[in-house]
Amino acid sequence: MKGTWPAVVFFSLAAFGPVVVRDAFLLDGLILILLWGATAAAWNVAGGYAGQVSLGHAAFFGLGAYSAALLGTRWGLSPWIGLLVGAVLATAFGFVLGFLSNRLRGPYFVLATIAFSQVLLIVGSRWRGFTAGSEGIPVPFRPGFWTLGIADKRVWVVIVLALAVFLYLIELYLERSRRGYQLAAVREDEDAALSLGVPALRLKVAAIAASAALTAVSGALWAQYVGFVDPFYVFSVDLSIRFALAAILGGIGTPLGPFLGATLITTLETYLRASFGGIGAGLVGIYLIIYGAALVVMMRFAPQGLVPWIGERLRRRPVAGPAS
Amino acid sequence: MSLLSVSGITKRFGGITANRDISFDVEAGQLIGIIGPNGSGKSTLFEIISGFYRPDAGVVRLNGSALTGFSPDHVCRLGVARTFQKLRPFSGLTVVDNVMVGALTRTLDVRHARARARELLDRVGLAEKAGEYARTLSTGQRKRLELARALATEPRVLLLDEVTGGVDQRSIPGLVQLVRDLHRGGLTVLMVEHNMRVITAVAQRIVALYLGEKIADGPPDVVTRDRRVVEAYLGQAYVQ
Numbered sequence: 001m002k003g004t005w006p007a008v009v010f011f012s013l014a015a016f017g018p019v020v021v022r023d024a025f026l027l028d029g030l031i032l033i034l035l036w037g038a039t040a041a042a043w044n045v046a047g048g049y050a051g052q053v054s055l056g057h058a059a060f061f062g063l064g065a066y067s068a069a070l071l072g073t074r075w076g077l078s079p080w081i082g083l084l085v086g087a088v089l090a091t092a093f094g095f096v097l098g099f100l101s102n103r104l105r106g107p108y109f110v111l112a113t114i115a116f117s118q119v120l121l122i123v124g125s126r127w128r129g130f131t132a133g134s135e136g137i138p139v140p141f142r143p144g145f146w147t148l149g150i151a152d153k154r155v156w157v158v159i160v161l162a163l164a165v166f167l168y169l170i171e172l173y174l175e176r177s178r179r180g181y182q183l184a185a186v187r188e189d190e191d192a193a194l195s196l197g198v199p200a201l202r203l204k205v206a207a208i209a210a211s212a213a214l215t216a217v218s219g220a221l222w223a224q225y226v227g228f229v230d231p232f233y234v235f236s237v238d239l240s241i242r243f244a245l246a247a248i249l250g251g252i253g254t255p256l257g258p259f260l261g262a263t264l265i266t267t268l269e270t271y272l273r274a275s276f277g278g279i280g281a282g283l284v285g286i287y288l289i290i291y292g293a294a295l296v297v298m299m300r301f302a303p304q305g306l307v308p309w310i311g312e313r314l315r316r317r318p319v320a321g322p323a324s
Numbered sequence: 325m326s327l328l329s330v331s332g333i334t335k336r337f338g339g340i341t342a343n344r345d346i347s348f349d350v351e352a353g354q355l356i357g358i359i360g361p362n363g364s365g366k367s368t369l370f371e372i373i374s375g376f377y378r379p380d381a382g383v384v385r386l387n388g389s390a391l392t393g394f395s396p397d398h399v400c401r402l403g404v405a406r407t408f409q410k411l412r413p414f415s416g417l418t419v420v421d422n423v424m425v426g427a428l429t430r431t432l433d434v435r436h437a438r439a440r441a442r443e444l445l446d447r448v449g450l451a452e453k454a455g456e457y458a459r460t461l462s463t464g465q466r467k468r469l470e471l472a473r474a475l476a477t478e479p480r481v482l483l484l485d486e487v488t489g490g491v492d493q494r495s496i497p498g499l500v501q502l503v504r505d506l507h508r509g510g511l512t513v514l515m516v517e518h519n520m521r522v523i524t525a526v527a528q529r530i531v532a533l534y535l536g537e538k539i540a541d542g543p544p545d546v547v548t549r550d551r552r553v554v555e556a557y558l559g560q561a562y563v564q
Binding site for chain 2 (some may be wrong): 176177178181182184185188189192193194195196197198199200201223
């Protein structure tokens with residue numbers, strides 16, 4: 001298919017990673033890039049394609065993480081079941097948020113999403129009897145694929161790569177299908193879309209619910225990979241912003257954008273933390289300053305994000321005419 | 325049975341009655357103009373017919389079955405398409421993609437929708453703009469785009485809101501000709517229009533509104549001479 005070769009290159013490189021690289025630190029980086037990329041792609045379904053910008057997606061990520069962790073520790077259930085339960089819960093909450101989006105537009109929707117994740121944070125950190133509160137939950141390591149107790153990072157690469165490719169295919173669908181065109185119309189002008197027979201509300205709600213479910217799947221896998229769920233991390237606004245940031249930096253509403261954005265911020269963050277994080281007490285925060293400055297520079301020169309920016313550079317001659 | 329029938333439509337906004345008991349029928353193949361000074365309730369009526377507003381009383385029927393109560397997207401799928409007075413192109417999409425959105429209401433196949441969109445762009449004279457972003461179009465071209473987009477939904481009745489409004493003088497004749505051609509092709513059209521010369525030139529029948537009420541309904545030459553219509557537009561001094 002046309003226009004997908006950068007994605008083929010990207011995912012092939014990721015697939016070959018474990019063949020060439022044995023270093024645990026690098027493999028860990030690759031896994032996180034793919035996992036954050038997939039989560040940013042899940043965010044992109046609502047924030048990019050449906051135009052419903054959320055800064056509360058950590059809520060869904062946390063639901064997935066907690067479902068996997070709690071079902072495993074309390075009832076000894078497989079994390080795969082936890083993943084499914086998390087996705088179902090997130091879908092339900094996504095529906096509620098989706099209907100809210102009809103009432104609350106623009107900044108008010110964003111505020112509602114933040115509030116929503118904060119409510120879950122309070123539940124997660126205060127309901128000590130069930131969630132172990134702010135202490136968090138160590139996820140037990142039970143070896144085996146069914147229990148997702150996998151020590152070999154190369155297997156993890158395969159698992160998160162499968163998720164990433166799946167998300168990429170969903171974005172591609174949203175780019176080229178009938179529903180994708182209709183969703184683009186809703187994003188551009190909801191009333192005009194309605195006047196042309198597009199069932200705007202149904203599409204928006206479906207996009208937000210799907211986005212929520214996919215984010216929960218990421219959360220469940222993350223919990224299993226990292227082995228510890230902390231409410232102040234999984235429900236944090238920081239995390240929500242990370243998903244949105246990766247998609248925006250890479251190119252909001254583009255299929256490969258979230259993955260490139262996640263690659264950029266994950267490498268930058270890891271590199272800067274490793275190089276500057278340890279220098280004397282006075283410089284402890286310096287990596288964050290450099291990180292922030294780098295983001296500002298990026299937004300100055302590529303405000304549309306990486307994918308459109310690179311696309312423009314590649315198109316030396318202006319190409320008129322559509323991609324058909 | 326009339327194709328579109330508006331009966332007893334009343335709509336209030338707080339203390340203001342925007343439409344009071346408005347009724348008229350549109351037969352298949354007619355081109356009917358709705359006129360009236362600012363604030364006479366033309367736009368409100370359009371919003372009601374297209375499903376964006378719910379009337380407080382009355383019902384709109386298409387081929388005998390009620391449209392009132394359905395959402396705008398459903399009304400469109402039932403066969404009533406509209407354009408907007410304040411143009412609303414999907415600016416971030418290309419011209420052909422804009423029209424495709426309309427076509428996709430009638431077909432599940434994206435390629436088929438694209439072919440259909442190109443046909444319609446050809447018909448409204450925008451074929452060479454197909455690949456450009458809608459935001460690059462002039463006002464006159466945007467009007468044509470809205471027309472093509474609405475036509476793509478294969479309407480049985482087309483509602484046109486101020487098709488020549490805000491367009492430079494030179495572009496008006498072309499747009500008027502386009503509407504006339506569509507009508508000759510068998511399309512039923514209901515158009516709101518400010519420009520009297522335009523409406524008397526194309527409409528077979530005119531419905532005049534004033535302060536939310538229907539004050540005249542008939543052939544253009546009769547309605548434009550109607551005492552109440554002249555009074556509404558120009559004031560009592562001009563009534564002979």
